[in-house]
Each structure stands twice: as C-alpha cells, then as structure tokens.
Amino acid sequence: MRKLAYLAAGTIVLTLVATVTLHRDPAAQQTAATVNDSITAPRLGASDTAALKGPRQPIFFRHDIHAGQYKIQCQYCHYTVAVSSEPGIPSLQTCMGCHSIIAGSDSSAKAEIRKLRTLADSATKTHDRVTVQWVRVHTLARHAHFPHMRHIKAMGPSACFTCHGEVSRMPQVFKVNNINNMGFCITCHIERKVTRDCTACHY
C-alpha cells in the first residue's frame, strides 16, 4: 500500500515544473474503458444550458463531447480510479494537453476553452495562481469509504456507469443514483454475492 516516493524538488501541488506526460502507475494501464457507440453530441447554445439537469459548472465542460462523441476513455482524465480509492480529478495540465491545440468549434465552446486557458496560464505565475472550482455532483458521506479501484477491478473499466449513469451522454453531469442511499450499494452487493459487512465501508 505504501509507495515510497523519491522527491525531486518542493513537492507540492502548484510549484512543480510543468511536465505534460503524467506519471502513471503500471497497474493503471488496464484495458481501456469502451464507450460502445460514438454519439454526436448536440450543439448547445448559451440559452439551452438553463434546461440542463445538474449543477451549473464554472466551465461548461461537456462529458458528452469528450466521452461520448470523441470516445475519450474515462480513465484518461480520472487517472487514479483503477489504483486508488479516489478517482482523480484531472489537473488543468491534462486539459491543456489537447486544448493547447484545440480551440473549439464554435463561439460558445471557444469561450469556455478560453476560460480554461486563462486559468492554466496562471500556473506560470509565482502567485495569484488560480484553478477551476468544480461543483461536486457526487459527494459520499464522510462516514463511508468507497474504494473505487476495487469496483473497477471487479467490474471492469466501464463500471463507472453503474453508479454515475451514462455520463458520456450528459452535456452537464447530474446525479442519476443517490450514492448516499445505502440500499443502492447493498442491492448490488447482494446480487453479486459480495461482502455486506458494515466495516467494509464504515470506519
């Protein structure tokens, strides 16, 4: 469980040298998540977004374009889901891996990507560095622990949909299942004949 890391320079978040390739654990290099059929994400204007379900995000990031239309695997961004209890929220550097080249196809997309670039550019500053603050859609209660990696291990890389719904078709992510309803967890655990011990999650 322990990973003894060799430390290069000051370790923390915002200060490291910009390296574009992410360090990945070999265990993370699993079979890619497959999105069965590519969809054509709808064009949405600013006036259409009010009708979308789920919380409004500071940047209108479209899972349906990234994961649906372009079939980018979930784990490309949520990079630790197969190795850690935390799925991993991509750093802006990950976004910029593509978006330093891709500027967006229409004006509304361009506006959102400009927001991203402004934030990402602040990484080069010595202070006043700012990053995006996503509104969290799925918040697990603090008295429960959910090891993402065991679920990916047992159910495969496409297991995300089981709890999070078909995110690849969501222009804006919303809650499909109440993950804090324990019955939702237990139903699945009973079906699959896996542990129902309280201390598997509650400690």
Added chain:
Amino acid sequence: MADEPSSTLDRRKFLAVLGVTGGSAAVLSGCSTDRVEKLIPYLVQSEDQVPGIATIYASTCTECASGCGLHVRTREGRAVKLEGNPEHPVNQGTLCARGQAGIQGLYHPSRVRSPRQRQTDGSFKDISWDEAIALLAAKLTAAQGKVAVISGAGRGTYRDLLGAWTAALGGKLVDYEPFDHESVRAANRQIFGLDQLPAHDFAKARYIVSFGADFLETWLSPTENQRGFAASHGYIDGAMARHVAFGPRLNLTAMNADQWHVARPGTEGAIALAMANVILAERTTGPADSNGLKNLLASWTPEQATQISGVPTEIIRRAARDFASAGPSLAVAGGIGSQHRKATELCAAVNVLNYVAGNVGRTVLFGAELQSGDGYGALVEMTTAMAAGQYQVAIVHEANPAYATPKSGHFADKFQKVPFKVALSLFPTDTAALCDLVLPIHHALERWDDLRPRKGITSLMQPVMEPVFGTLAAGDILLKLSKKAGGPLASFNAASWEAHLKQSWAGFAKAQGNGDADGFWRAALARGGVFGPAPVTPVKLAAGALQLAYPAAALDGAEGADSFTLSAYPTSMLYDGRGANRPWLREMSDPVTKITWQSWVEIHPDAANRMDVQDGEILTVTSPHGSIEAPAYLYGGLHPDVVAIPLGLGSNRTFDGRGTNGINALDLLNGEPTGGYLAYTSTRVTLAKTGKFQAIAKTEGTPRQLGRGLSDSMTLTQAKKGMTPSLAAAETEHHPEVEVNTEAEHAALRGFRSAQDEKIKLGAYAEDHPKWGMSIDLSRCTGCSACVAACYAENNIPVVGEAEVLRGREMTWIRIERYWEGGDDGEPLEARFLPMMCQHCGNAPCEPVCPVYAAYHTADGLNGQVYNRCVGTRYCSNNCPYKVRYFNWFAYNKTAFPEPLNLQLNPDVTVRARGVMEKCTFCVQRIRGAQNTARLEDRPLADGDVITACAQACPSSAIIFGNVKDSTSRIAASSRDRRGYHVFEDINVRPSVTYLARVIDRAEA
C-alpha cells in the same frame, strides 16, 4: 446540550493551550450531503501524489537531540502522520510519543505566522519579510561584530553555516540544549580523556544498572535505548537481562527495573564506587591499567556506601558480583533528574565501574560522539557578557533559554541589556517575547536540512508539503541577510538555502568517494540520509581517573525536619518544555503518575502523613531561590526525604499573557552553573499547606489490581519452568485454585458455548475469513505510551481538555494502565503496565445490548462499531468489562481540531460527531487498505501486511498483530506462548487480545 465543553472558563483555558486566537473550528464531518462541495483540481499535476494513496517522505525528527529517522505519511499534499524510518539506525522504524507529536508543532495554531517587530509601546506588529531582513541587516552592520548567537540547531549543515556566518561577523555562538548531559561528557573527559558522549548498546547488555539515568525517558537517545532494552530485557526462550535501578525516585525507567533500590539523593556515586571496589577486589584479572584504581577504590567499601546511600550492603555486593559476571553489562548515569552538584563525580564513578567490568568498548561505545551543546556554563558566560554590554545584537535560533533556565539565573534581565534581540522561532516563546524582532522559521517538515546526530549518521530532512504559514527556512534568512548586509557576509552568496545544502552535499559525496553527487543526493534522500557505522575510539584510563573522589553533593537551603531535597525531573512527555504546547502530550497522561494537563508536587506518603497533607492539597514549595504552588501527589516511589516536581510546564507561550497552566519547577533552582551544568537537584525546599485543594486530572481508575489478575507477572524461575500466569500466581500467592462454579453452571456454560458454535456457522460467519488478533508482551512493554500517541494520530482522536478529563471523559482508544504492587510492610514498590484497548471479544458483551445494531461482530473477528448507526444509548459502554468504549459528549469534530490542526486528520478515518460511541477498531482502515491492495495485486494477504498504528510505533516491539488463523503467523505463535493470558478470562468474553505475562528477574536466594 451545548456543543462545547460545559464551562466556558474551562473551554477558554483549553483553547489557550492550543493557542487559538479567534476564528472558528473546522467543520469536517457529518453526513449532510446537500452541502455544496467543490472539487478543486491541481493546475499542474504533482508526480509524487496519487489522491487517496499516502506518499511517504523520509525525514528526521527534531524533537530531541537523538535524531531519529522519520517516515512522514502525506495525503493529498499534507503531512498526516509521523512514523519511524525502518532504515534509520537510531530508531529502526519506531518513534516515541514526543516524536510523533512533532506534527502538532507543524500545524500548531499559535505558530508565528509572519515577521513581527516590537513597537515602542512593547506590542508586536506584523511586518513584511523585506522590512524584517532590511532592519536586521542594518543592525548587524551597525553592530560591528558585537553579535551573540544562541543556537538550538543540531549538528549539521545549517549549524556549520550559522557558525561560519557568526564567525564572519566577528560574533560569538553558543550551542544551547537544555538537557545537554554535560556531566556525562565532563566525566568522560576526566576518566578517559575523551570529551564526547558515547553510544550505549542496551541490546547486548546482560545486566543493566541505572544510577538515576532515565534512559527510557529523556537520557541521550531514549527510543534507541528502549529498543535495545526491550531486546535484552524482554523474556525470550528462558533468558533475559536483569535491570537494577538505584536512585531517589521511581521513574519510568526504574519502574521497568527488576529491582529498584531507593538511595538518598546525591549518593548514587558511592554505590557505583563500592561496586567497582568489590569487582576489583574479588577478581584476579581485569583491564591491566585498572590496577592503579584498586588502592584508590579500596576505601569505598560497600559498608560505607550503605551508610551514605541507605542501600543495604548485601544488595550492593550482590549487584557488583552479578554485574561483573554477566558480561557484558552496562551501568548508566547522568540523567537530568539526578543531575545534582556531584553529577560529574557520579558519572566518573560509573565510568570506572563500566571500565573495571570490561564494558567499555562492548556496551559503552566511544567514537559515536552523540551531538551535544556547549552546556549551561557557556550560556551563562554569554549572558554575563550580555549584561556587561558587550553585545549589540543577539540572535536566538530555536532555543528558549528564558524558559529553560532558572529565574535565579536572571537570563531575561541580562538578555534585555542587548540593544537589539532577534528570535528565529516557530512559536512565540518566552524568549521570543523578550526580543525586538521575531522571525518565523520553517518547521522541520517544511524545509531542506540535515542533521548529524552522531558520527557515521547524516540524516536528511526535506519539505514534505507547502509551508503552512508565511515562514522561511532559517538558512534562507541567513543568506538573505548576507545579501542585504554585504561586507563581511558577502561571501555567503548561495542562491538559496537549498542550493547551499546541495552544494555542501556535493562535497560530502566527494568525501565519501562518490563522483555522482546528484545520484548520491537522491539515494540519500530516498533512504533518509547516509548511514554508516560509527568509528570506534580506543579507550584507556586517563590521568584524571586517579583523582576520583565522591564528596557529598552540596544543597542550597537548610537541613531540617520540614525541609526536603527537591528533585526537578524531566518527564517523557514534556521533555524540556517543548511538549507543553502539544495537545496530545498534555492529554496523554504522564506514564508514572497518570496525571494529565497539570503540574504536581510528589511527596512521600510518610512525609504527607506527618504534615497531614492529602492528595490534591495545594502546597507552597519554597526554596532559597523562589516559591511555587502546586497540588500534592502522594507517591510511594520516592525517598522519604525528597519531593519531586516535573519539569516542562509553567511556560508563558503566548504574547497575550494567557499562557499555559502549570508551574515551572526551575523557579526553585539555583541558576549558578555547577561545573558547566545546571544542577536540577540542588536545593532544599520547605513545604507549607495552603488549605486549598485542586482535583487532580488523573486517568487512572484504581491504582491497585486488587487481585483481579489484570497485569500478570511471574518470576524468571517460573517462566523458565514454562508456567502459565495462573499457575505462577497460585504458586506465588499460595492460594489454592478456588472453583467457584457449580456443576450445573458448568453444564450451562457448555451449552452456551455450543450454542455459540452453532451461530458461527451462519451466513458470512461460515465463510473463510481471517481472524484478527493481537498479542502484547508485557515483558517488553515499558509503559512509554508511544502507542497512545500513534493511536491519537491515526484515528483522529479528539483532545478533550483538563475539565473533561476530570470527569473521566478522555477519549484515548488505547490507554496504558499502571498498577502498583507491594510498597507496604517493607515490600518493594513495583509497577505493572497494561496497554488496554478494545479486546474485540469473540463473545462481546457490548454487542447484544446495542438496540440499533451499531456494535456488532464482523466475520473477520472484529468488534465493529458503526458510527452512523450509533444513537448514543451508551449501553455498550455500560456493559463493557474493560471500559474501552468512549463517548463523544460534545461536537469534538467541530471544536477539538482548531485550524490548522485539522489538516493533520487522517482522511481514512471518520471524524466522529457528537453523541457517538467510539473505540479501538484494530485500525480497520489499515486492514481494509491492505485487503484492497492485495486484491488489486491478485494475492492473498501475507503476515505483516497489516500493522496497527500502535504496533508500528512501539519502540519495544511489544505488540504483534495479525491473523490468528494463519498458523505460521507471528501472532499465532505468540498466542500459543505459555505466558499468554486474557484479562478477565473467567467471564468468558473470549478476547482477541492475548497478553504475555511480565517476567521479573528478582535476585532469588
């Protein structure tokens, strides 16, 4: 019910210790899910951090001079726990309570957050770093070399830089460490001509004699000592080393002795000399050059030693013979608590004893040169020069002499004669409060640094996270000052402190014959440093050995019926006062008295009887140098002529004057140095009753076992015969086994058991699961409480404060119970320890009484506690025979971790809310974590994959954890030990914790 401890006054006092100045506590827990939370991604991904998985950095502990190696566990970019570095030769993976509490220093709310300058009205104002550097640089230039530096930095590159920097300025530097063991060094100079502190190999010694040296508490390298002591003194296969302690006070070290002999204070040296005399007189061979000593020692007969010390002649004679025949043996002296005016002579006597027994070079290892300061004498010399106006600028780095020296030495007055005083400090200490400029520096976990605690070991520190506050590394402050001031400092032109350190390491790599400086540095960083064997210095007697003498130690103050010799002694929790602002160390009880939070005065029950003093009665203690008031604690482990007061409290740590509670025993001492050191046992004091009382915040229940068979022990002879604890008890106490159950009751019990056996065939219980169990070897446990600190850190246990401890509401999931044995009718007073935590009973009484199924049994043998189910009936606690369940009376999740202490919380463990029962979980988060990892790697769990926090920290390796069903595991072997027993075995709760009875090697006729 209020959300905070009941009395506002008490809460304020509690917060004062934490140093909170306004601001609200963090909200960390709760099951509300409609709150809007933010997900904040990195701008640039850190390569070292995987969210949800701990990243571990090697570092070095700076809480005392031993220089133990650390593994700092970080999660999502913040340090959450300190553990020992297994590769580090000093502590080999373990860590004491003080070291673990170092992390509370990092996140302490009272840390100085920005440079502060004293205003004309005496208050402090925050200024910018540029202003502070410019100000000090100008003062340094104007001082023209009249600069005094007092440094508490250990030996290392920073100290080298500071030394060269001070020399370039033309100033003077004193290395100051309050507990410096100067007497040990002085004695080595006298007897062996070596001005150094040797290393001691307790693991090799077969007979250990302590002359008041608290080697398990504060003496030289306590964690290393304890590791060695457990290895030799712990019972293994019919053998163990014997440990005998002589001294006026039964301290934690003496409590772990097989025999403690009370000696008059200041007379231990006579015993050592008499033992050396007996050895030389009775032995035909010995070190060749020891013959010169023979005549000198001849006058030190055991009879004379008895007269001086009060220890029976037979005991001294016998100890001498056993000491000589054990080979190798080890005698130690020079503890702070026994540092009287003849401490150098005492250590010299012990040197001679070790020498004639042939221990020098075997268990006493010269050449290691443990780091030490310049001693109290050098500090006094410097402050005298300050008073004489010889300095313009004084810089105090990480030292607090205004607190750690007696008031009668007038440090503060003399220090204030210096026109411009600067403190480089983490905290607003008493010394910083006297200064004109306070420069906040990085904590050891925030900076690059190295430490050379002894020859052969160079230990590294690295920043494990972003600085918590706007502080700077002290090295960077020096370099910035040099750039600003120029002149004689112009040569200190490294780009940064980090660059300077790496440059000096490049030189070190070359000296080690390694051309690849970068590779050398990286390898050292990953390992925690460069560890090699210490050189060995050959030792022979110096001329000074023949000046051996042992005159009686002089004491200030009159002898008299109502006067006592004061022993101001250090405790293993508070050390030199560094522990006084760490909430964990204040709430974790003192291992000897079990008192938390408060100061106390130990007085012998006979003397108390004579003076009609009760427990908790506030006494005025007066010496020729001052007086203090503190509650009495009646303690049989004292020479009747001694009163003892713990050091470490009574500091004024905050600028607003609220300070911490407790008194400073140093107020009673003479500030004049004795032979270069501060004599902590140097005054006679008188006691006066005030008629006031104070409730003592103790965590002990009953101080005696009352025949309950809690902490069992047996003699070495019994252990060798393979006796079980109950057989041994029956033999010792001559009690026949009493059968209390009737035949009908036995039949009922059998039926009950078979019914239970049916139940474990149901559902998940029938599946193949591990069964987690623990064993605790009481012959290794020293009661040091490192496990308690580890549990606090791992499991987010709240600190409840003095008022709640008085109500018995402390929350320590694991506690060290201490029971007294004997002490009456001439029987020796002995202590027994028992680490007590949830026993995870197979037939747990707490489980069936829970109305909401919050306490239940897991299939892998744990006694689970589901916080979100718990409704707080407390039935389970009422029904627990071990009293190991703790109730959250208040919303400690909101109040007990004031920012930024909340950053230390372990994200793997729920922070419990008000109204919830909690208890030891056998570190279930570690079990589940190990299971997750094993599953990911498609392998079964191996023995040793799961180590609980307490077992990991234990410097004695007394705790073993594992799967009892795995017959090849260490825990299974340990559970089969003949010494094994369960506490309250006869109530049939079937605990999962097996204790191995302590073995005591009493000298038997």
